[in-house]
Amino acid sequence: MSTRIQQVVSVLEAAYPPSLAESWDAVGLVCGDPRTEVERILFCVDPTEETVNAAIDSGAQLLVSHHPLLLRGVHGVPADDPKGRLIHRLVRAGVGLYCAHTNADSAAPGVSDALAAALGLTVTGPLAAHAEGARTGLGRIGALAEPEPFGDFVRRVASSLPATAWGVRGAGDPDRPIGSVAVCGGSGDSHLDTATAAGVDAYVTADLRHHPAGEHLAREDVPDVRVPALVDVAHWASEWPWCRQAADVVAAALPDTVEVLVSTCRTDPWTIHAAGAATDPGRAPA
Known part of the structure; x- marks a missing residue:
């Protein structure tokens, strides 16, 4: 028996009730047809170019992220906008996006x-x-x-x-x-x-x-x-363990019907760390 996006959403919202979300938050299904059949789901912290690519490349029909893609109100999602481009890519690839943010924080x-x-x-x-x-x-x-x-x-x-x-x-x-x-x-x-x-x-x-x-x-x-x-x-590192938790929730509720994957994309924005020089902080640099 096939599983559809709406069934996965029901499982996620039972575990992470939308009623727990803060009033300013934007949680739920961002894009995708609830009736779409799902065989593979990818879980991540951030919906970014990297994780969208990973979802498409892995053959997933649903990307579940912690952080919302569209947190603030928007009037359009044109393809020449970074976030709009992701929406277009997801829709064209037939991949849905679901976000569980502060409701997952408080659950x-x-x-x-x-x-x-x-x-x-x-x-x-x-x-x-x-x-x-x-x-x-x-x-x-x-x-x-x-x-x-x-x-x-x-x-x-x-x-x-x-x-x-x-x-x-x-x-x-x-x-x-x-x-x-x-x-x-x-x-x-x-x-x-x-x-x-x-x-x-x-x-x-x-x-x-x-x-x-x-x-x-x-x-x-x-x-x-x-x-x-x-x-x-790092913000990303503190929330990454949740991806496995959420994946296990879905796997337990829908055994033998969907494959769950956890993204290993490191979407923390910081890429370089350099230690300061070991000099007296009271002296001006030469």
């Missing part, structure tokens, strides 16, 4: 559960609970099987996620014991205070900015405040 299990599992954490609950349920919400709080020094934990994070030019950065005492950890896939500096209130030893997220991170660490001098050490990873 249980969701993006941060996949990140926590990759780091070897046992999840105990959400970082910022959603109104719809006690386990749904942004981020996760978890625990390591055994505490380890922060320096070792940063190396754990680096070895558990796909390598990127951005790499993994840690801010904190390398010898500080880390047992409890908060994670938030994607940009998470808006939850620095939430992680502090949770009393965790470390907080792992992406896109940490200079001022919020510096102001967070400065609170170490405030009496009765214990701030978590920070681990900053």
